[in-house]
Amino acid sequence: MTVDDTILEVQRPVRRELEKVQERLRGLFRTPIPILNEVGGHVLATRGKKFRPTLLLLTARLRGPLRDDALVCATVVELVHAAALIHDDSVDRSMLRRGMPTVNGLWTDEMAIIMGDYMYAQAMALLVEHRQNAAMGILAQVVTDMSCGQALEFQHAFDLDVTEAQYEQLIQGKTGSLIGAATEIGAGLQKGAADRRRRAAFRRFGDTIGVAFQIVDDLFDYLGDPAVTGKPVGYDLIEGKVTLPLIAALRLATEADRRRMRKLAGRRRFTATQWADLKAAIERAGGFDYARKRARALADEAREILSDEPRGAARRALTAAIDYAVVRDH
Amino acid sequence: MTVDDTILEVQRPVRRELEKVQERLRGLFRTPIPILNEVGGHVLATRGKKFRPTLLLLTARLRGPLRDDALVCATVVELVHAAALIHDDSVDRSMLRRGMPTVNGLWTDEMAIIMGDYMYAQAMALLVEHRQNAAMGILAQVVTDMSCGQALEFQHAFDLDVTEAQYEQLIQGKTGSLIGAATEIGAGLQKGAADRRRRAAFRRFGDTIGVAFQIVDDLFDYLGDPAVTGKPVGYDLIEGKVTLPLIAALRLATEADRRRMRKLAGRRRFTATQWADLKAAIERAGGFDYARKRARALADEAREILSDEPRGAARRALTAAIDYAVVRDH
Numbered sequence: 001m002t003v004d005d006t007i008l009e010v011q012r013p014v015r016r017e018l019e020k021v022q023e024r025l026r027g028l029f030r031t032p033i034p035i036l037n038e039v040g041g042h043v044l045a046t047r048g049k050k051f052r053p054t055l056l057l058l059t060a061r062l063r064g065p066l067r068d069d070a071l072v073c074a075t076v077v078e079l080v081h082a083a084a085l086i087h088d089d090s091v092d093r094s095m096l097r098r099g100m101p102t103v104n105g106l107w108t109d110e111m112a113i114i115m116g117d118y119m120y121a122q123a124m125a126l127l128v129e130h131r132q133n134a135a136m137g138i139l140a141q142v143v144t145d146m147s148c149g150q151a152l153e154f155q156h157a158f159d160l161d162v163t164e165a166q167y168e169q170l171i172q173g174k175t176g177s178l179i180g181a182a183t184e185i186g187a188g189l190q191k192g193a194a195d196r197r198r199r200a201a202f203r204r205f206g207d208t209i210g211v212a213f214q215i216v217d218d219l220f221d222y223l224g225d226p227a228v229t230g231k232p233v234g235y236d237l238i239e240g241k242v243t244l245p246l247i248a249a250l251r252l253a254t255e256a257d258r259r260r261m262r263k264l265a266g267r268r269r270f271t272a273t274q275w276a277d278l279k280a281a282i283e284r285a286g287g288f289d290y291a292r293k294r295a296r297a298l299a300d301e302a303r304e305i306l307s308d309e310p311r312g313a314a315r316r317a318l319t320a321a322i323d324y325a326v327v328r329d330h
Numbered sequence: 331m332t333v334d335d336t337i338l339e340v341q342r343p344v345r346r347e348l349e350k351v352q353e354r355l356r357g358l359f360r361t362p363i364p365i366l367n368e369v370g371g372h373v374l375a376t377r378g379k380k381f382r383p384t385l386l387l388l389t390a391r392l393r394g395p396l397r398d399d400a401l402v403c404a405t406v407v408e409l410v411h412a413a414a415l416i417h418d419d420s421v422d423r424s425m426l427r428r429g430m431p432t433v434n435g436l437w438t439d440e441m442a443i444i445m446g447d448y449m450y451a452q453a454m455a456l457l458v459e460h461r462q463n464a465a466m467g468i469l470a471q472v473v474t475d476m477s478c479g480q481a482l483e484f485q486h487a488f489d490l491d492v493t494e495a496q497y498e499q500l501i502q503g504k505t506g507s508l509i510g511a512a513t514e515i516g517a518g519l520q521k522g523a524a525d526r527r528r529r530a531a532f533r534r535f536g537d538t539i540g541v542a543f544q545i546v547d548d549l550f551d552y553l554g555d556p557a558v559t560g561k562p563v564g565y566d567l568i569e570g571k572v573t574l575p576l577i578a579a580l581r582l583a584t585e586a587d588r589r590r591m592r593k594l595a596g597r598r599r600f601t602a603t604q605w606a607d608l609k610a611a612i613e614r615a616g617g618f619d620y621a622r623k624r625a626r627a628l629a630d631e632a633r634e635i636l637s638d639e640p641r642g643a644a645r646r647a648l649t650a651a652i653d654y655a656v657v658r659d660h
């Protein structure tokens with residue numbers, strides 16, 4: 001099964017709802033301000049697989065047919081994610097995302113900040129309008145966690161002494177928290193609000209998938225095919241992002257390899273040979289293998305959480321979502 | 331009376347509360363992330379007169395002694411304002427604000443986006459924690475209005491055909507909405523929630539002060555002393571911001587002056603002579619006078635709204651706040 005087949009299988013039980021989410025998002029860009037509609041239309045046209053709203057809808061779907069509150073919350077989670085990406089692209093000066101031009105690339109950084117702020121505000125306004133207080137509380141904390149994750153990334157830029165625990169804390173904030181919020185909110189819908197234990201379990205479920213997803217993403221930066229990922233290899237390191245393969249390799253390597261890696265990884269640009277040397281040293285030390293195993297262990301934890309849930313289309317799709325997080329190729 | 335005396339008079343009835351607001355803000359930057367605390371400390375040390383929280387507290391104070399909910403809302407309004415300024419400075423590439431270095435100036439645009447997002451998130455989290463649902467609804471709309479105001483500014487950049495109505499709509503979004511929110515929230519506290527007519531009146535009160543405040547700010551860009559305003563004259567126009575003195579002058583001028591102004595105002599930089607010529611033409615057409623009169627008319631509207639309120643320290647301070655908005659020199 002290809003990765004595209006996997007994502008289709010993940011989305012199948014909630015495909016109609018995802019279309020309604022997209023329709024609601026379109027509605028936010030029918031404003032009297034032409035430039036806002038133009039940029040918004042571009043953002044919606046280039047958005048990806050809606051992984052976060054899909055997880056929210058599937059988690060809610062475990063307890064029966066979906067209602068309007070699930071659509072509202074799914075729309076909000078997608079808005080928060082899109083806003084964060086738009087700000088990130090501007091921060092990183094990225095001109096492309098998955099091969100498509102970014103807002104700051106097509107317009108300006110100014111427009112990227114404005115558009116991100118507009119989408120955050122719309123997310124908040126939708127939650128207020130539909131009195132989704134539980135989701136509001138969860139997402140207020142998540143946006144804090146996401147900016148703290150970014151601040152930690154700033155703090156640890158080019159820091160070759162960053163520990164695995166610090167790295168996981170950072171990617172939990174940056175990526176895990178919003179995916180965890182999606183599944184926690186989903187578990188609190190459909191009269192699930194009273195079951196605190198299950199809500200906490202689904203928080204862990206999403207956090208775990210999110211961290212695994214980011215570890216795999218960080219692996220692609222070393223091992224991915226730029227033609228598929230839409231992003232050059234080695235970009236993370238050039239930006240100062242020290243990720244799990246290197247962290248693990250620095251810990252596991254021989255003294256000679258450790259010194260070689262520290263010297264290479266401290267560079268701000270690489271020749272093809274230097275990059276190949278660094279990758280070979282990480283491979284020898286078992287850094288890639290370590291990261292793959294960690295992602296798989298997290299996937300197992302997530303599967304375990306699902307084992308108490310009723311069998312059916314939603315559970316099958318959530319299982320496929322775990323596979324998607326750890327086995328996808330971009 | 332100097333402008334500094336005026337602002338002291340405005341703040342006097344709520345000075346202790348403003349200190350508590352500052353203390354709460356400091357608490358938000360005692361995090362485990364050193365860079366966040368460092369940047370946050372700088373932001374708090376360089377923040378200005380707390381005009382928005384002051385107005386909120388004074389409006390609430392009209393109905394008696396303040397409670398904790400007023401402090402929470404005042405803190406949130408200051409957070410939203412500071413977040414918006416940090417994003418604006420990054421958008422505008424401003425290195426200084428009131429003569430003090432900006433976040434993007436001392437650190438990076440990246441840090442400015444992160445810090446702004448963090449402060450917006452903290453604002454939302456505080457409102458959730460203290461169950462301030464009314465304030466939440468108002469502020470969700472305001473952040474939307476503020477980003478729409480910014481988008482309109484982007485839309486109308488270098489547009490010499492922008493109308494006075496479009497300009498007022500733009501500054502209402504950019505500046506009026508948050509000041510209007512501050513006084514509307516203030517009027518809804520102290521058991522004021524039930525009185526919808528009064529809440530609406532205080533919304534207009536703040537909107538009106540805010541628009542007047544911005545018109546005066548835009549006048550400074552032509553007439554201010556850079557040593558006092560901390561910002562070079564003519565900067566707005568170079569950035570494409572066409573403001574009321576020029577809009578009015580283009581409408582009121584003789585055909586010859588209109589042509590002269592359009593030609594001069596279309597430039598991206600000015601010699602001292604060109605700038606003096608443009609100012610002289612605006613003056614001849616009565617553009618500055620028109621803007622001053624509009625600000626004064628708005629101040630009169632705001633004073634009228636206060637006339638129903640009980641006399642006392644809070645009302646006197648709010649009257650002084652109107653004066654401050656239209657007569658300050660920076």
